[in-house]
Amino acid sequence: MKDFARLFTELDETNKTNEKVSVLKNYFISVPDEDKIHTLAIFTGRKPKRQINSTLMKLWAMEVSSIPQWLFEESYQVVGDLGETIALLFPDTDVTNDKPLSEWIAEINSLGLMTEEGRKQWLIDSWNIMNRQERFVFNKILTGSFRVGVSQNLIIKALAEISGLDAATLTHRIMGNWDPASFSFYDLMQEQDASDDASRPYPFCLAYAIQETSDKQKTAEEIGEHLGDPQLWQAEWKWDGFRAQAIHRGGKIFIWTRGEDLATDKFPELHSFLFDLPEGTVLDGEAICFSEGQPLPFNVLQTRIGRKNLTKKILAESPMVFIAYDCLEFAGDDIRSMPLKHRRSVLEKLHQHSSYSGIFRLSPVINFKSWQELYELRLTSRENYAEGFMLKKLDSVYQTGRKRGDWWKWKVDPLSVDAVMVYAQKGHGRRADLYTDYTFAVWDGDKLVPFAKAYSGLTDKEIKQVDYFVKRNTLEKFGPVRTVKPQLVFEIGFEGINRSTRHKSGVALRFPRILRWRQDKKMEDADTIETLRSMLDA
Amino acid sequence: MARPLLQFNDNGIYCAAGDFYIDPWKPVDDAVITHAHSDHARWGNKRYLAHDLSREVMKYRLGDIRLETIGYNETIFKNGVKISFHPAGHVIGSSQVRVEHKGNIWVVSGDYKLEDDGVCTPFEPVKCHTFISECTFGMPVYKWKPPTEVHDDINNWWRTNASEGKTSVIAGYSLGKAQRILQHLDLSIGKVFLHGVIANTHGALLRNGIHLQEATRITSDLGRDQTKGGMVICPPSALGSPWMKRFHPYSFGYCSGWMTLRGAKRRRAADRGFVLSDHADWDGLIQAIDATECECVSLTHGYTASFTRYLSELGYDAHEAHTYYGGDEGVEEDSVLEESVINASEGEDV
Numbered sequence: 001m002k003d004f005a006r007l008f009t010e011l012d013e014t015n016k017t018n019e020k021v022s023v024l025k026n027y028f029i030s031v032p033d034e035d036k037i038h039t040l041a042i043f044t045g046r047k048p049k050r051q052i053n054s055t056l057m058k059l060w061a062m063e064v065s066s067i068p069q070w071l072f073e074e075s076y077q078v079v080g081d082l083g084e085t086i087a088l089l090f091p092d093t094d095v096t097n098d099k100p101l102s103e104w105i106a107e108i109n110s111l112g113l114m115t116e117e118g119r120k121q122w123l124i125d126s127w128n129i130m131n132r133q134e135r136f137v138f139n140k141i142l143t144g145s146f147r148v149g150v151s152q153n154l155i156i157k158a159l160a161e162i163s164g165l166d167a168a169t170l171t172h173r174i175m176g177n178w179d180p181a182s183f184s185f186y187d188l189m190q191e192q193d194a195s196d197d198a199s200r201p202y203p204f205c206l207a208y209a210i211q212e213t214s215d216k217q218k219t220a221e222e223i224g225e226h227l228g229d230p231q232l233w234q235a236e237w238k239w240d241g242f243r244a245q246a247i248h249r250g251g252k253i254f255i256w257t258r259g260e261d262l263a264t265d266k267f268p269e270l271h272s273f274l275f276d277l278p279e280g281t282v283l284d285g286e287a288i289c290f291s292e293g294q295p296l297p298f299n300v301l302q303t304r305i306g307r308k309n310l311t312k313k314i315l316a317e318s319p320m321v322f323i324a325y326d327c328l329e330f331a332g333d334d335i336r337s338m339p340l341k342h343r344r345s346v347l348e349k350l351h352q353h354s355s356y357s358g359i360f361r362l363s364p365v366i367n368f369k370s371w372q373e374l375y376e377l378r379l380t381s382r383e384n385y386a387e388g389f390m391l392k393k394l395d396s397v398y399q400t401g402r403k404r405g406d407w408w409k410w411k412v413d414p415l416s417v418d419a420v421m422v423y424a425q426k427g428h429g430r431r432a433d434l435y436t437d438y439t440f441a442v443w444d445g446d447k448l449v450p451f452a453k454a455y456s457g458l459t460d461k462e463i464k465q466v467d468y469f470v471k472r473n474t475l476e477k478f479g480p481v482r483t484v485k486p487q488l489v490f491e492i493g494f495e496g497i498n499r500s501t502r503h504k505s506g507v508a509l510r511f512p513r514i515l516r517w518r519q520d521k522k523m524e525d526a527d528t529i530e531t532l533r534s535m536l537d538a
Numbered sequence: 539m540a541r542p543l544l545q546f547n548d549n550g551i552y553c554a555a556g557d558f559y560i561d562p563w564k565p566v567d568d569a570v571i572t573h574a575h576s577d578h579a580r581w582g583n584k585r586y587l588a589h590d591l592s593r594e595v596m597k598y599r600l601g602d603i604r605l606e607t608i609g610y611n612e613t614i615f616k617n618g619v620k621i622s623f624h625p626a627g628h629v630i631g632s633s634q635v636r637v638e639h640k641g642n643i644w645v646v647s648g649d650y651k652l653e654d655d656g657v658c659t660p661f662e663p664v665k666c667h668t669f670i671s672e673c674t675f676g677m678p679v680y681k682w683k684p685p686t687e688v689h690d691d692i693n694n695w696w697r698t699n700a701s702e703g704k705t706s707v708i709a710g711y712s713l714g715k716a717q718r719i720l721q722h723l724d725l726s727i728g729k730v731f732l733h734g735v736i737a738n739t740h741g742a743l744l745r746n747g748i749h750l751q752e753a754t755r756i757t758s759d760l761g762r763d764q765t766k767g768g769m770v771i772c773p774p775s776a777l778g779s780p781w782m783k784r785f786h787p788y789s790f791g792y793c794s795g796w797m798t799l800r801g802a803k804r805r806r807a808a809d810r811g812f813v814l815s816d817h818a819d820w821d822g823l824i825q826a827i828d829a830t831e832c833e834c835v836s837l838t839h840g841y842t843a844s845f846t847r848y849l850s851e852l853g854y855d856a857h858e859a860h861t862y863y864g865g866d867e868g869v870e871e872d873s874v875l876e877e878s879v880i881n882a883s884e885g886e887d888v
Contacts, residue, residue, distance in 0.1 A: 012800070014809050067678050068851065074844045075679045080801055088679040088798065432801030460805065 003031050004039065004101045005134040011150055020150060024158035033185040034102035040188070041180040043155050045260065047144040051111035052119055054082050054143045060120050061086045064127075077480050080432030083139030092132040105180070108142065147429070153401065163189050168203075168400040176200035177254075177262060198250035202282065202328050202336065203400045204243065204258055207390060207407035217413065220375035227371075227391065227408070234340060234394050235366040235374060237386035238409055239323055240298045240495075241288025242305070246270065246322060248277045249332075255287070266305060269320040273356035280332030281350065284398075285324035285363065295385040298510055299498050324351070325363040325390075328398055336398035343398065381412040387495065388412040414493035414511075415535055417527040418518055420448055420486045424470045427455065435470040435482070436463055438514075440492055442505075444529040448486055451505035451532060452494070457514030466517075489521040490514050497535050507532050543619075543637060543644045544670065546836075546859050551646060551670065555639045556619030558587075560646045563862040570621060572648025573632035574599065574713060577863045587614070589623050591631030591658075594742040595713055610659065626650035627661030628816050629714030630748060636664050645830060647671045649863075651815065652822040653685050657717050663829035670836045670859070671827055674817040675795050676845030682795070682819045688812055689722035695791060695810055696727050700767040705785040709774045709808075710793040712736045714816045716771050717743065719793060720751050723769060731756050731765055733772035733781075762786075777806065795819070827854070839863040 007027040011020055028036055041047070062072045067089070079085040111119050123142075127135055140146045152171075160167045173188055177199045210226075211218050218226075227233060243258040244267075253274040255264045264271075267287050277283075289296040289304070296318065304310065304318040327347040328336050335343055347362065354360045366389070368374045374389065381388050388411035396406035419440035427436035437455050441448035458466065466488065473485040493515040500508035506529075518525075545552050550562030550569075558568035565582030572578055574595040579588070586605045588596060593607045608614055610633070613622045623633035628649040635646045645666040654660040692708070699706045710716050716736045723730055730753040732740055737755035744750065754760075756770065765785055776782060777790070792808035795815025803811035818826055827835055827849070834855040837846050842858045849856035 012803070015807055016809075068848070071678060071844065071848055074841075075677055078677050078841070079679055079799055084800055085679060088681070092681070092683070428801070430801050430804040432799050434801075434805075 001099060001101055001104050001130070001134050001138060002096060003027065003035065005131075005137045007039070008137050009133055017154065020154055021158045021161070024150070024155060025162055028158060028162055032100060032102070035100050037180045037183065037185040037188065038102050038105050040155065040159075040174065040185075042141060042146055043150065044152055044174055046179060047141065047146060048105050048108045049112070050142070050144045051108055052123060052142055054145075056116075056120075057086070057123070057139070057143060058082060060123060061089070064124055065089050077426055078433045080426060080428040081145075083143060083145070084136050086127070086139055087132050087136035090127055090132075090135065093128075094131065095129050096131055096134065097129045104138070104141070109181075159188075165189070171203045171400050172200070175203055175260065176256070198252055199247065199254045199262070201245045201247065201254070201256040201260070202334075202398075204245065204284070205326075205399045205407060206402035207409040208402065208404055210391075210408045210410040218410075220371040223375070223410075224371040230368060230371055230374070232394055234344070234392045235368060236325055236363045236390045236392070237366070237381070237384055238388045238390045238411065239286040239288055239295065239363065240385070240387050241286040241295070241301060241323070244285060244287040244322070245328070246274055246283045246285065246324075247329075248274050248279065248281045249329075251279070266310075267320055267322075268310065268315070269359060270322050273322065273354060273360040276354060276356055277350060278331060280329060282327070282329035283322070283324045283347070283350075284326035284328055285322050287320060287322055289318045290321040290323075290361075291319055297385075297496065297498055299496075299508065321359050321361050323361045323363045326398060339395045339397065340392055341394045378410065378412060386412075414495055414515070415497065416491050416493045416515055417442060417531055418489055418521060418525060419452070419492050420523045420526045421466075421484060421488045421490060422448055422450055422486050424466075424482050424484050425480050431463070434463060435467045438466075438490075440490060440512075441486070442527050442529050442532060444505075448526075449505050449529055451503070451507060451529070452492055452509050452512040454490075454492060454512045454514050457493075458517060462517055486523050489518040489523055489526055491516050491518055497532065499536060505529060505532070507536065543639050543642050543668070544646070546861070551861075553616075553619055553637055553639075556616040556621070556637070558616050558619075558621075559583075560635050560637075561648065561863070568616065570635055571596070572626065572635055572646060573629055575629070575649070575711075578648060587621070589631045589633045591746055591748070593631075594746040595631070595739060598738060598742040624664045625659040625662050627652065627655070627658060630658045630717065630743060630746075632658060634664055636666065642667055644668045644670065645832075647826070649674070649817055650826065651818045652826060653682070655685060655718050655816070657721050658714075661826070663826060665831050667832060668834040668836065669827060669830045669832040670838060671823065672817065672863070673823055673837045673840035673842060673845040675815065675819050676823055676837070676841040676848075678820045680795060680798055680815075680819045681821060682813060682815060685722075685814065688814045692719065692722070692791070692793075692812055692814075693724045693727065695789070696723070696769050699789045700728050703767065703787070705765055705768055705770060705788040706791065707770045707772060707782065707785055707788045708791040708793060708812075709772055709777055710814075711816075712739045712773050715793050715814065716740070716773075717748075717750060718814070718816070719771055720753055723751065725751060727769075729754060729765075729768045731760075731768055731770045733770070733776055735773050736771055777808075 010023045014020060062069050065072060075089060076082060076085045130138060156167050156170050160170055245256045247254040253264060253271060254262060255267050255270060257263050289300045300318045304314050307314060324347055327343050330346050351360060351362050378389055391408040391410060393406045399406060419442050421438045422441045423439035424435040425437040427434055439450050439453050441450045470482060470484050474482045475485055476483040492512055494509040494512045496510040498508050500506060541554060543553060543555060549564040549566050550559040552559050558570055559566045560570045561572055561578040562569050563580060567584045569583035569586050571586055571588040574592040579596055581600050586603055588607050590607045590609050596605060608623060610623055610625055613620055620638040622636045624636055626632040626634045626648050628651055632648055634648060637644045643666040645664050647670060649672050650661055652661050696706045708719060710719050712735050720730060732753045732755050740750060762784060770785060789809045791810040791812055792806050793812045793814040795813060795817055796802040797811030797813045835849060836857045836859045838859045838861040846856045846858045
């Protein structure tokens with residue numbers, strides 16, 4: 001744990017990519033293989049099973065800390081991270097221990113056999129033999145809320161430089177369903193991938209956005225300058241579902257989400273068509289709720305995805321299909337290095353031979369002659385139940401991860417309203433002890449009705465100014481939430497809007513975020529609830 | 539009930555019996571100043587009373603003011619109210635102001651810390667009936683390491699950077715943190731350079747008879763090779779400014795109590811955050827308040843609400859007071875303060 005905590009500190013102590021890679025390399029070279037694979041597991045989101053939830057951890061920390069509970073709570077609000085709060089509230093000792101990371105993880109994994117009282121004692125004893133930094137890192141591992149500010153790409157880069165393997169191969173090898181107990185560092189480094197398991201997905205190919213925000217709109221001409229001849233490109237609608245990779249291998253099927261969760265059970269409707277595909281097939285596409293020839297709004301999918309049990313009722317209300325747009329493996333061969341044109345024809349053949357064409361759908365290719373034509377068509381995205389277009393170069397290979405150039409997403413501009421900030425709450429992580437999470441309201445007659453929460457979209461400087469305003473214009477405090485004097489107006493953007501019975505305003509927004517701070521507007525200039533309602537019917 | 543000896547009004551902390559203010563935030567006739575930071579020593583008062591060691595910095599910052607100064611533990615009377623200054627240990631010249639009238643004793647802490655920083659006169663507790671205390675870091679997550687450890691960390695960081703051919707750039711407020719950093723640097727590692735704003739304050743302190751380690755002002759004719767491997771002390775506002783480019787390649791360190799929190803450090807995008815503060819930490823605040831043996835305590839700038847509640851639960855007659863000093867509830871005072879310094883030094887070679 002000592003080495004791991006030091007790694008964490010050193011990664012925190014630089015903002016430069018090259019230095020981070022070199023820190024990672026030094027670490028990987030110096031620790032035993034068991035620690036290497038555990039580190040890789042943690043950094044790629046494969047945390048040990050959570051044996052102590054954060055509620056219990058907080059409760060026990062409160063019991064042994066020397067301050068009142070309310071003060072513990074307020075400290076937590078200031079720090080914005082439970083693991084860090086506990087690390088800071090306990091005395092910083094010189095005590096340390098030599099137990100390696102892999103042993104700690106083994107202990108954590110064996111907690112399941114202990115009583116609650118036993119776990120509590122173990123946790124408190126553990127805290128007592130660690131210094132502050134070790135305690136912090138340890139808490140993060142325990143609660144599974146591990147974010148280091150190191151992307152998977154950097155880790156792959158470090159490992160690639162050490163091993164001489166290329167980055168794409170390594171990225172593929174650490175995909176999917178492995179856990180550090182059964183997958184050793186040796187397996188990872190093997191040139192011949194003997195341990196390949198049938199479930200392993202390919203790294204998703206990701207697209208860059210052509211325009212990040214609505215104020216950076218691109219004209220058809222600019223697109224043309226950038227992308228060249230439209231003949232070289234394939235355009236498809238960008239579907240608003242769950243990106244998924246569907247696998248049929250070794251007589252089994254697997255469905256992976258973009259976040260690398262194995263979600264086969266969540267999509268029972270897709271099983272038959274997958275079993276029906278030839279052995280050794282991997283498709284990339286969108287799992288999406290679909291009825292009467294049309295995609296259903298995202299919130300239909302959202303309500304079903306959180307459910308543990310998919311009842312008949314839910315399945316009937318949110319029927320699911322798979323809109324396929326790529327084929328990565330055919331007849332057991334990895335065809336990612338073939339051009340898109342070729343992969344598309346393979347996909348179309350698979351589709352032709354499928355007896356489940358209602359469930360296994362093809363993402364239609366859009367005919368267009370000029371970028372101007374596509375630009376105009378894009379404005380009809382919402383009517384077509386899409387978020388805009390995906391543009392893919394016809395001769396492109398299926399890239400590993402996000403690479404600039406071959407795949408672009410060209411989204412439709414968000415919907416937007418001007419709204420007044422009415423509540424504020426402190427943020428977490430980088431935004432700890434700053435008011436960064438705001439609730440916004442629009443006018444309903446002479447009253448302001450809250451309709452959305454948003455966290456992102458302001459610059460650091462603006463956040464600081466808003467924070468200063470909140471601290472000086474608080475009307476009331478409810479626990480961590482402050483009611484703020486209504487005054488500041490912001491333009492709130494969102495991808496979609498739906499009716500909601502759970503919200504006071506009667507509407508629920510999809511992806512609300514702050515587009516800009518309208519310092520030029522007074523609160524009287526904010527939009528009304530009618531404006532929002534009219535978007536519902538549009 | 540008799541009128542309190544000191545009251546908070548729109549202008550500042552007012553003593554009606556003596557007709558003067560302590561650290562007023564609006565212009566008044568008679569201002570008693572705890573220390574020379576710009577949120578405590580503001581422009582526009584008719585007469586100032588401050589500590590001897592605040593003299594040159596105040597004159598540099600506020601220009602031609604009517605300023606009277608006295609030493610620690612000396613006494614002065616205003617309209618029959620007895621006033622004396624006592625070391626607050628915050629920055630050079632910083633004082634707690636003790637006010638006594640008809641046997642009633644109040645102390646205004648200004649800003650303070652308990653550790654001896656090796657630069658300013660160390661804090662001395664003053665017994666009183668009512669203590670008006672800052673509580674910038676009045677949350678139990680703020681606990682400082684012994685400063686010697688932090689100074690070692692800074693020197694080690696400098697040594698490593700120098701060996702890698704990098705310049706070390708460290709940020710700290712120009713009055714206080716800058717001198718504290720400078721005095722504990724190991725000059726066998728290399729040369730120290732000062733940003734113009736800090737060099738100005740440095741000069742003022744020298745005029746005031748303070749001894750400081752040798753350092754060179756950064757001017758436009760100083761070449762890149764001359765600063766290479768050196769230590770540059772700059773105000774926080776220099777971070778991210780084009781001025782920094784001349785030191786490339788460099789490592790950037792930030793010195794502040796706020797660096798306790800990982801989030802605050804990440805916001806600053808500093809390579810290194812050194813937890814070094816000129817304010818009392820949680821234990822320091824409680825210890826200081828306890829040592830005054832006061833019956834009543836008023837808490838100004840900081841986590842006032844939480845700290846007031848905590849002291850009340852300990853049995854103090856504690857109150858929250860609203861002021862306009864920096865460092866209010868996690869507002870990073872450095873940036874608020876430093877702005878006025880930068881403005882004040884326009885036209886100088888910074």
